Amino acid sequence: MSSQIYDCIVIGAGIQGSCTAYYLAKNNKKTLLLEQFVLPHSRGSSHGQTRIIRKAYEQDFYVRMMEECYTLWAELEREADVKLYRRTGLLLLGPENGRGFPIVKDTLQRNKVPIVVLKREEFSQHIPNFNLSSGDGALVDTTAGVLYADKALVAIRRLFKSHGGVIKDGEKVIGITPGPVVTVTTASGAYQAKKLVITAGPWANTLLSHTGLELPLQVTKLNVCYWQEKVPGSYDIRNRFPCFVQVESLESEHHIYGLPSNEYPGLMKVCYHIGKDTDPDGRDRQTNQDDIEILKRYITRCMPGLVPVPAVVESCLYTITPDTDFVLDRHPTYSNIVIGAGFSGHGFKFGPVIGKILYELSTEQVPSHDLAPFKISRFQAHSKSAL
Ligand SMILES: Cc1cc2nc3c(=O)[nH]c(=O)nc-3n(C[C@H](O)[C@H](O)[C@H](O)COP(=O)(O)OP(=O)(O)OC[C@H]3O[C@@H](n4cnc5c(N)ncnc54)[C@H](O)[C@@H]3O)c2cc1C
Numbered sequence: 001m002s003s004q005i006y007d008c009i010v011i012g013a014g015i016q017g018s019c020t021a022y023y024l025a026k027n028n029k030k031t032l033l034l035e036q037f038v039l040p041h042s043r044g045s046s047h048g049q050t051r052i053i054r055k056a057y058e059q060d061f062y063v064r065m066m067e068e069c070y071t072l073w074a075e076l077e078r079e080a081d082v083k084l085y086r087r088t089g090l091l092l093l094g095p096e097n098g099r100g101f102p103i104v105k106d107t108l109q110r111n112k113v114p115i116v117v118l119k120r121e122e123f124s125q126h127i128p129n130f131n132l133s134s135g136d137g138a139l140v141d142t143t144a145g146v147l148y149a150d151k152a153l154v155a156i157r158r159l160f161k162s163h164g165g166v167i168k169d170g171e172k173v174i175g176i177t178p179g180p181v182v183t184v185t186t187a188s189g190a191y192q193a194k195k196l197v198i199t200a201g202p203w204a205n206t207l208l209s210h211t212g213l214e215l216p217l218q219v220t221k222l223n224v225c226y227w228q229e230k231v232p233g234s235y236d237i238r239n240r241f242p243c244f245v246q247v248e249s250l251e252s253e254h255h256i257y258g259l260p261s262n263e264y265p266g267l268m269k270v271c272y273h274i275g276k277d278t279d280p281d282g283r284d285r286q287t288n289q290d291d292i293e294i295l296k297r298y299i300t301r302c303m304p305g306l307v308p309v310p311a312v313v314e315s316c317l318y319t320i321t322p323d324t325d326f327v328l329d330r331h332p333t334y335s336n337i338v339i340g341a342g343f344s345g346h347g348f349k350f351g352p353v354i355g356k357i358l359y360e361l362s363t364e365q366v367p368s369h370d371l372a373p374f375k376i377s378r379f380q381a382h383s384k385s386a387l
């Protein structure tokens with residue numbers, strides 16, 4: 001056992017753990033970040049080159065968190081001297097009389113987020129190569145854009161180390177012994193800290209089982225699909241093609257979303273928000289492609305400038321709560337253990353604000369946002385405590 005007692009150990013170096021560790025170290029806390037895989041890796045939820053950043057949400061609390069988060073991303077860009085965000089706007093599409101589109105529109109307007117509402121007759125002039133479905137409304141959240149995810153992870157971990165933080169990768173945590181000083185065991189050793197933050201993504205419940213807690217989390221595998229432009233440049237970021245989210249469609253009641261051609265030349269990323277249940281360690285055995293069939297039909301109908309067969313298919317994991325809101329809370333039994341989990345396929349953009357909140361929780365400060373929507377107690381009927 002190492003004789004050093006850290007102020008805090010963070011388990012999991014995805015976007016949430018890396019951001020939490022960064023804010024701890026920046027605020028002079030002796031911090032150890034443990035990661036089971038050798039970094040960088042592509043086995044969790046944070047890998048890949050791009051993610052959407054947007055304020056377009058149904059709930060005011062997410063809009064308020066994003067207001068601060070844009071500032072935090074800009075501070076990170078400055079400190080790391082790396083460009084992590086590119087503004088593209090986000091095209092939001094959905095039935096005018098549906099469940100999702102009017103709510104997001106109202107929320108954006110109520111929160112005075114700058115948007116442009118596109119009339120049907122002017123739609124194709126602004127958004128070429130896209131068919132607006134009959135009955136659908138369209139608006140652009142002009143604050144939205146693309147985050148360079150892999151670059152962000154590298155930059156944040158580098159900043160963490162520059163503030164004195166220690167990363168040990170390739171060290172899987174196999175035991176947690178709670179107490180006023182928590183002991184965390186890996187195959188290579190044991191470490192102690194006054195505080196522990198668990199940000200283990202799809203493995204959250206495996207880690208929490210060492211503390212007698214189980215959260216209602218569902219892990220799913222998503223096919224990340226890239227589609228070839230028929231005419232090069234038609235959906236290109238350099239030609240100002242936006243990100244998009246289709247909230248309901250003829251093909252599905254669930255989101256279909258896309259990012260302009262950028263990371264792979266001539267390929268636009270278009271994905272379906274619903275995957276199939278998986279075991280995070282057995283994901284390669286889960287080969288369901290129902291999502292790809294839905295995407296093929298949508299692309300044929302709405303994006304005729306793309307070849308409706310995916311040119312590249314990668315994979316990624318979601319960890320979903322029953323209400324798709326995050327878990328940001330202290331452990332119900334051990335108040336020096338803080339949990340960030342269940343980011344439900346939309347957590348990357350919030351990385352810096354979540355890192356700041358988990359840092360605040362683990363240093364007993366008043367959190368800078370209302371955490372009522374993220375409390376473990378909301379799952380009372382679901383979560384199992386063996387204690
Ligand atoms: C296809 C796809 C598209 C997405 N698109 C968007 C988007 O456009 N915008 C957006 O905001 N969000 C998006 N998301 C969601 C976002 O990427 C996730 O919410 C976010 O990455 C979750 O981060 P995390 O740190 O919680 O999990 P992870 O990145 O999985 O990190 C958890 C880490 O913990 C480590 N770990 C687990 N167990 C142990 C252990 N025992 N010991 C040590 N380490 C351990 C894991 O190896 C992993 O590195 C998308 C997700 C996917 C999959």
Ligand SMILES: O=C(O)[C@@H]1CCCC=N1
Pocket residue numbers: 052053054245255257273345346347
């Ligand atoms: O979080 C995001 O912006 C993306 C797009 C919508 C569905 C989930 N992830």
